Amino acid sequence: MKPKVIVGKHAEKPREVLPLVRNIIAVSSGKGGVGKTTIAVNLAISLARRGFSTGLLDADVFGPSVPKMFNEEKYRPEVRREKDADIIIPLSKYGVKVLSTGFFVDPGDAVIWRGPMASNFLKQLIMQGDWGELDYLLVDLPPGTSDIHLTLVQEVPVTGAIVVTTPRKWHWQMP
Ligand SMILES: Nc1ncnc2c1ncn2[C@@H]1O[C@H](COP(=O)(O)OP(=O)(O)O)[C@@H](O)[C@H]1O
Numbered sequence: 001m002k003p004k005v006i007v008g009k010h011a012e013k014p015r016e017v018l019p020l021v022r023n024i025i026a027v028s029s030g031k032g033g034v035g036k037t038t039i040a041v042n043l044a045i046s047l048a049r050r051g052f053s054t055g056l057l058d059a060d061v062f063g064p065s066v067p068k069m070f071n072e073e074k075y076r077p078e079v080r081r082e083k084d085a086d087i088i089i090p091l092s093k094y095g096v097k098v099l100s101t102g103f104f105v106d107p108g109d110a111v112i113w114r115g116p117m118a119s120n121f122l123k124q125l126i127m128q129g130d131w132g133e134l135d136y137l138l139v140d141l142p143p144g145t146s147d148i149h150l151t152l153v154q155e156v157p158v159t160g161a162i163v164v165t166t167p168r169k170w171h172w173q174m175p
């Protein structure tokens with residue numbers, strides 16, 4: 001039996017962008033190398049194993065590492081032409097539909113995506129990705145706050161966010 005989906009506040013009303021995706025969860029952090037991708041990938045696969053239809057969008061345009069985590073660094077998505085629009089077919093692996101900016105560039109070339117170009121590319125992956133019906137779409141973001149983050153919140157109704165941090169001992173002093 002299919003588990004009950006936790007429906008976010010945006011998910012109840014129909015919307016134009018990704019109308020068949022019930023929850024869009026952003027995974028972010030203040031700095032790099034804290035475990036965003038590790039969390040996003042493992043969460044996606046765990047959700048899929050529990051019976052939720054799950055997608056993973058690697059929006060870390062400046063250092064996409066989802067292809068490596070899926071051991072699909074050479075994967076190049078098929079693009080299908082449908083009614084004057086190009087539809088990008090995600091990789092399906094471990095029960096998860098995956099699109100990464102890394103699928104479109106050779107590892108050393110990732111740095112070419114800058115500013116509006118990077119944002120437009122992310123928009124294409126969101127709008128033209130063949131995501132179908134999903135319970136969860138996880139978005140692995142670059143570290144910090146950038147145009148990519150702005151693009152995401154402007155383009156899609158994010159239903160939840162995970163902020164990954166590293167533990168620190170809190171030194172608090174009386175002023
Ligand atoms: N909970 C953890 N404990 C120890 N190492 C971790 C943990 N989570 C991730 N790592 C390691 O830290 C490094 C960075 O993780 P990654 O998920 O790529 O971070 P980010 O996406 O935030 O840059 C990787 O080598 C990963 O294996």
Ligand SMILES: [Mg+2]
Nearest residue numbers: 036037060065
């Ligand atoms: Mg990462």
